[in-house]
Amino acid sequence: MSAYLILKHLHMTTAYLTVVLFALRLLLDAVGRPGWRTTPLRWIPHANDTILLTAAIGLLFVTPWVPLVHGWLTAKIFLLIGYIIAGIFALKPSLGIPTRVTAAVVALGLVTGIFHLAIYKPVFW
Ligand code: HEM
Known part of the structure:
Protein backbone atom coordinates (compact mmCIF):
# COMPACT_ATOMS: atom_id res chain seq x y z
CA MET A 1 0.00 0.00 0.00
CA PRO A 64 -1.04 18.53 -3.48
CA TRP A 65 -3.16 20.09 -0.69
CA VAL A 66 -1.61 23.19 0.91
CA PRO A 67 -3.04 25.23 3.84
CA LEU A 68 -3.66 28.92 2.94
CA VAL A 69 -3.70 27.91 -0.75
CA HIS A 70 -6.68 25.55 -0.61
CA GLY A 71 -9.56 27.22 1.23
CA TRP A 72 -11.22 24.02 2.47
CA LEU A 73 -8.00 23.04 4.25
CA THR A 74 -7.51 26.50 5.77
CA ALA A 75 -11.13 26.49 6.97
CA LYS A 76 -10.63 22.97 8.34
CA ILE A 77 -7.70 24.12 10.48
CA PHE A 78 -9.76 27.02 11.91
CA LEU A 79 -12.67 24.69 12.67
CA LEU A 80 -10.22 22.26 14.28
CA ILE A 81 -9.01 25.01 16.65
CA GLY A 82 -12.65 25.79 17.51
CA TYR A 83 -13.40 22.08 18.02
CA ILE A 84 -10.47 21.71 20.43
CA ILE A 85 -11.48 24.79 22.47
CA ALA A 86 -15.20 23.89 22.54
CA GLY A 87 -14.30 20.28 23.43
CA ILE A 88 -12.21 21.41 26.42
CA PHE A 89 -15.14 23.50 27.72
CA ALA A 90 -17.63 20.66 27.12
CA LEU A 91 -15.60 18.22 29.22
CA LYS A 92 -14.69 20.63 32.06
CA PRO A 93 -16.44 19.35 35.22
CA SER A 94 -16.04 22.73 37.00
CA LEU A 95 -18.31 24.49 34.47
CA GLY A 96 -22.10 24.69 34.69
CA ILE A 97 -24.34 22.32 32.72
CA PRO A 98 -25.72 25.01 30.30
CA THR A 99 -22.18 26.10 29.37
CA ARG A 100 -21.03 22.53 28.89
CA VAL A 101 -24.07 21.52 26.83
CA THR A 102 -23.65 24.62 24.62
CA ALA A 103 -19.94 23.85 24.19
CA ALA A 104 -20.74 20.20 23.34
CA VAL A 105 -23.27 21.24 20.68
CA VAL A 106 -20.78 23.76 19.22
CA ALA A 107 -17.97 21.14 19.23
CA LEU A 108 -20.16 18.53 17.48
CA GLY A 109 -21.28 21.15 14.94
CA LEU A 110 -17.68 22.14 14.23
CA VAL A 111 -16.48 18.56 13.81
CA THR A 112 -19.40 17.95 11.42
CA GLY A 113 -18.13 20.96 9.45
CA ILE A 114 -14.61 19.47 9.44
CA PHE A 115 -15.94 16.22 7.95
CA HIS A 116 -17.97 18.15 5.37
CA LEU A 117 -14.91 20.15 4.29
CA ALA A 118 -12.71 17.03 4.22
CA ILE A 119 -15.14 15.00 2.12
CA TYR A 120 -16.41 17.66 -0.34
CA LYS A 121 -13.31 19.90 -0.45
CA PRO A 122 -15.32 22.96 -1.58
CA VAL A 123 -13.47 25.63 -3.56
CA PHE A 124 -13.75 29.01 -1.81
CA TRP A 125 -11.46 31.11 -4.00
C1 HEM B 1 -10.52 16.70 13.93
C2 HEM B 1 -9.71 16.94 12.91
C3 HEM B 1 -9.85 16.30 11.55
C4 HEM B 1 -10.80 15.44 11.06
C5 HEM B 1 -12.04 14.91 11.77
C6 HEM B 1 -10.42 15.13 9.69
C7 HEM B 1 -11.12 14.27 8.85
C8 HEM B 1 -10.76 13.94 7.56
C9 HEM B 1 -11.41 12.98 6.73
C10 HEM B 1 -12.64 12.13 7.14
C11 HEM B 1 -10.77 12.96 5.53
C12 HEM B 1 -11.06 12.07 4.32
C13 HEM B 1 -12.10 12.69 3.46
C14 HEM B 1 -12.41 11.81 2.26
O1 HEM B 1 -11.65 11.87 1.28
O2 HEM B 1 -13.40 11.08 2.30
C15 HEM B 1 -9.69 13.92 5.60
C16 HEM B 1 -8.83 14.22 4.57
C17 HEM B 1 -7.77 15.09 4.66
N1 HEM B 1 -7.35 15.75 5.79
FE1 HEM B 1 -8.29 15.75 7.57
N2 HEM B 1 -9.27 15.80 9.37
C18 HEM B 1 -8.88 16.53 10.48
C19 HEM B 1 -7.78 17.36 10.59
C20 HEM B 1 -6.90 17.64 9.58
C21 HEM B 1 -5.82 18.58 9.64
C22 HEM B 1 -5.46 19.41 10.88
C23 HEM B 1 -5.18 18.57 8.42
C24 HEM B 1 -3.99 19.34 7.93
C25 HEM B 1 -3.43 20.36 8.51
C26 HEM B 1 -5.86 17.62 7.59
C27 HEM B 1 -5.52 17.30 6.30
C28 HEM B 1 -6.23 16.49 5.45
C29 HEM B 1 -5.92 16.30 4.04
C30 HEM B 1 -4.77 16.94 3.26
C31 HEM B 1 -6.90 15.43 3.55
C32 HEM B 1 -7.09 15.03 2.09
C33 HEM B 1 -6.57 13.67 1.74
C34 HEM B 1 -7.07 13.37 0.34
O3 HEM B 1 -8.31 13.32 0.14
O4 HEM B 1 -6.25 13.21 -0.52
N3 HEM B 1 -6.91 17.07 8.33
N4 HEM B 1 -9.70 14.51 6.85
Missing part, protein backbone atom coordinates in the same frame (compact mmCIF):
# COMPACT_ATOMS: atom_id res chain seq x y z
CA SER A 2 1.28 3.49 -0.84
CA ALA A 3 2.26 6.00 1.85
CA TYR A 4 -0.75 8.07 0.74
CA LEU A 5 -3.23 5.25 1.34
CA ILE A 6 -1.69 4.31 4.69
CA LEU A 7 -1.79 7.94 5.90
CA LYS A 8 -5.29 8.50 4.54
CA HIS A 9 -6.67 5.36 6.19
CA LEU A 10 -4.91 6.24 9.46
CA HIS A 11 -6.21 9.82 9.27
CA MET A 12 -9.78 8.77 8.52
CA THR A 13 -9.90 5.99 11.12
CA THR A 14 -8.59 8.28 13.86
CA ALA A 15 -10.95 11.05 12.62
CA TYR A 16 -13.97 8.80 13.20
CA LEU A 17 -12.51 7.60 16.50
CA THR A 18 -12.02 11.17 17.79
CA VAL A 19 -15.77 11.77 17.46
CA VAL A 20 -16.67 8.41 19.02
CA LEU A 21 -14.32 9.01 21.97
CA PHE A 22 -15.58 12.58 22.46
CA ALA A 23 -19.23 11.46 22.36
CA LEU A 24 -18.48 8.57 24.74
CA ARG A 25 -16.95 10.92 27.34
CA LEU A 26 -19.89 13.34 26.99
CA LEU A 27 -22.30 10.44 27.42
CA LEU A 28 -20.52 9.11 30.51
CA ASP A 29 -20.63 12.57 32.10
CA ALA A 30 -24.30 12.93 31.12
CA VAL A 31 -25.23 9.67 32.90
CA GLY A 32 -23.27 10.65 36.03
CA ARG A 33 -20.15 8.53 35.43
CA PRO A 34 -17.30 11.11 35.62
CA GLY A 35 -14.97 8.35 36.86
CA TRP A 36 -13.72 7.79 33.29
CA ARG A 37 -11.15 10.49 34.17
CA THR A 38 -9.29 7.92 36.28
CA THR A 39 -9.34 5.25 33.54
CA PRO A 40 -7.35 4.88 30.26
CA LEU A 41 -10.18 6.89 28.65
CA ARG A 42 -8.38 9.90 30.09
CA TRP A 43 -5.37 9.48 27.76
CA ILE A 44 -6.60 7.30 24.86
CA PRO A 45 -8.34 10.26 23.11
CA HIS A 46 -5.12 12.32 23.36
CA ALA A 47 -3.08 9.46 21.86
CA ASN A 48 -5.69 9.09 19.08
CA ASP A 49 -5.68 12.83 18.34
CA THR A 50 -1.87 12.86 18.21
CA ILE A 51 -1.99 10.10 15.55
CA LEU A 52 -4.79 11.97 13.73
CA LEU A 53 -2.76 15.16 13.49
CA THR A 54 0.50 13.36 12.68
CA ALA A 55 -1.24 11.58 9.79
CA ALA A 56 -2.71 14.96 8.72
CA ILE A 57 0.77 16.49 8.56
CA GLY A 58 1.99 13.41 6.67
CA LEU A 59 -0.83 13.88 4.14
CA LEU A 60 0.36 17.43 3.50
CA PHE A 61 3.69 15.96 2.29
CA VAL A 62 2.18 13.38 -0.07
CA THR A 63 -0.81 15.28 -1.51
